[in-house]
Amino acid sequence: MQSGHDLTMDKARQTAQGAEDAARRLPRDVREKAIIEGAIRFFAENGFEAATRALAKELGITQPLLYRYFPSKEVLIERVYNEVFVSRWNPEWEALIVDRSRPLEDRLIAFYRAYSKAVYDYVWVRIFVYSGLKKMDLNTRYLTIIREKVLIPICEELRHERGLPDTNSLPLGEDEVEMVWGLHGAFFYRAVRRFVYSLPERVPDDEAIANDIRQFLHGAPPTQKKIVKDRAKDRS
């Protein structure tokens, strides 16, 4: 098989070998970036237990070269985390949620659509789930931010929207926050279905998200009123 191949391949191998060709002898920073981006895709696909040799192969380089750029696999993985998570959170989103010059429905749709552009992403979702299973505090920290910067503000806007007491006179109850976790779950589980369980996207995201929000806002008031009433009773 492949008889006489070797001679003709010898030339070709230099430009296209393995999955992607990796133009030999790159400047340091270019090669470093190539490794990181390759590592992101590779670990998102195969998990962090996957072998560095396989990563190198996919990059079209040899395995020891990785160690010229990163002192250990662990450090490389750390870099992958940073690259994927740190710069995908846009602080403007926080202001968007509490901008009372617009209807709440518009704000929430705008926020979750914008957020989906950053987060409905193969690499993001899988690396987030992988690191969650590994019990990295990264996830806990991230979800704490979600809670503080997204869910609780939404709770407060909901209170305001319905003319209910603000959170100073009546602190938020866990069940109120849990209610909004429901919205967030509907939103995030869509990405999990697609990127973890490989189910197809059957409804365009923007449409599905708008439905999520409308449904949430229509459904919330009764639950919310009940919760607040119960809490007011408990406190007397």
Place this chain on the structure above:
Amino acid sequence: MQSGHDLTMDKARQTAQGAEDAARRLPRDVREKAIIEGAIRFFAENGFEAATRALAKELGITQPLLYRYFPSKEVLIERVYNEVFVSRWNPEWEALIVDRSRPLEDRLIAFYRAYSKAVYDYVWVRIFVYSGLKKMDLNTRYLTIIREKVLIPICEELRHERGLPDTNSLPLGEDEVEMVWGLHGAFFYRAVRRFVYSLPERVPDDEAIANDIRQFLHGAPPTQKKIVKDRAKDRS
């Protein structure tokens, strides 16, 4: 440290060593069961890439013994899947959803509470997510069942509830099913938060589930009516 311990430990070690004592020389079927149950907990915690030696240590046995009971690691993992998934689906649940002698709200709350008893479980959730990341068709198959046996029936009940045309005269649209995926996502994401991301259970499950359902049922009609109306228009 531990001076003179060795002598007294010698006896104790026979009954309690490592994490759990593993009473030497068990009958074949008992040991087999012990291995499987240990493997379930072990792989749920550490993922399927984890080493068989670590598993053996946790079981209080030696690693080669595993191979007296299972020809390969892969076969053992297969057994773990079966043990965790096959027998946790209760066909009675399907009947419960479509039992029109009860209010839909009651049925859905009853179903999701019962389902949560089987599925809000450290082992179940983590193994399901692990196998999803590995792209086992197991997950796709399972979620197909969820779709057919749970989500679509709920859609049909919703149509009936609101006096809308049944699915024979107007087939279900993907967006209608997607809407119910939202409920399911709120439900399942609660378990992911707890067992994958290690967030605390802040609201009792039964209560949170009842809120999910009530909110869903209050929020669904407008969305649903809009969807059905749009579809009727498209078909003309």
Place this chain on the structure above:
DNA sequence: TTTCCAGTTGATCAAATGATAATTAGGCAT
């Protein structure tokens, strides 16, 4: 051209891993 240096590779190590074979030892039937 020659020198030099940074990018890259091939060879290799030590530890870990899945798996196997030979050996030991516990408990039941006789």
Place this chain on the structure above:
DNA sequence: ATGCCTAATTATCATTTGATCAACTGGAAA
């Protein structure tokens, strides 16, 4: 008590894995 059957262990193998090091290479500077 004795001997047999088989559960369980010890020792070991081949492969894989993260990591290291000396040698090679190609282009820019002298």
